Amino acid sequence: MKIIVTGSLGNISKPLTEELVSKGHDVTVISSNPERKSEIEKLGAKTAIGTMEDVDFLTQTFKGADIIYAMEAINHGVFFNHEINFIQENIQIGKNYKEAIEKSGVKNIIHLSSIGAHMKTGNGILAFHYEIEKVFNELPEDVSIKFMRPVGFYYNMFAFIPTIKSQNLIIQNYGGDEKEPWVSPKDIASAIAEEMEKPFNGREIRYVASEEISPNEIAETLGEAIGQPDLKWLKISDEDLLNNLINAGMNPQTAKGFVEMNAARKGNILYEDYFKNRPVLGKIKVKDFAKDFAKVYFN
CATH class of the missing domain: 3.40.50.720 (NAD(P)-binding Rossmann-like Domain)
Known part of the structure; x- marks a missing residue:
């Protein structure tokens, strides 16, 4: 074709x-x-x-x-x-x-x-x-x-690197043990x-x-890959994340969009239709991606 x-x-x-x-x-x-x-x-x-x-x-x-x-x-x-x-x-x-x-x-x-x-x-x-x-x-x-x-997408996790390096934390306005798909x-x-x-x-x-996994499990998996088994995921308020993104230089309108998108992850609001039409999961898991994450982290 x-x-x-x-x-x-x-x-x-x-x-x-x-x-x-x-x-x-x-x-x-x-x-x-x-x-x-x-x-x-x-x-x-x-x-x-x-x-x-x-x-x-x-x-x-x-x-x-x-x-x-x-x-x-x-x-x-x-x-x-x-x-x-x-x-x-x-x-x-x-x-x-x-x-x-x-x-x-x-x-x-x-x-x-x-x-x-x-x-x-x-x-x-x-x-x-x-x-x-x-x-x-x-x-x-x-x-x-x-x-x-x-x-x-897994590669969106590369955005976690700056705060991992500076504070040994993944910082987002959602978190916990509720599984979500990546x-x-x-x-x-x-x-x-x-x-x-x-x-x-x-x-x-x-x-x-590819995988349904919680934020806390992601922190554990990425932490193991980079030799930081104590890596934690910190959940902050929508307002604090918005201020962090704007202070980092992001377009304020775009920053608001990111905060709202992440807020919709809480309670699986964003995934409501996904769970009604759940697909067969793919082959590549977060543990596989973590090897690529470690390479980027150390480079």
């Missing part, structure tokens, strides 16, 4: 491209960085250099494809840009995809959405996923869409590749998770 992969060689798109090429598919990877071209081609894929803001480029690249994997890939550096509305920027990319899909005539779409996309409000920084699913659902009925809803990007890539080889039929939703 002819498959278009967005997201350049990111944490999901790279292993996805590798798997699709190994299965004999004709893969084109979209990247905004010309320097990625040779690395993409070494994987056995083709390269399309352009941006998610360029609808004409997307339309031309999408034409003739059997499947498009669409994700919004704004650099996390924008969290600290006070001029950018993170949620609105992502929604606009979703609208660009919709327009390009309509103009190109592609009928099978896999969209990377997220946990929390079932919530109109109360999901904080994840609000754009609800809005983009709504935009995609405006596509004609003959366009089949699989919405992939992964849970929190996921490896490699397991997401495998789930997407699996869905590409299944029939497309209307609109479908699939949650993706």
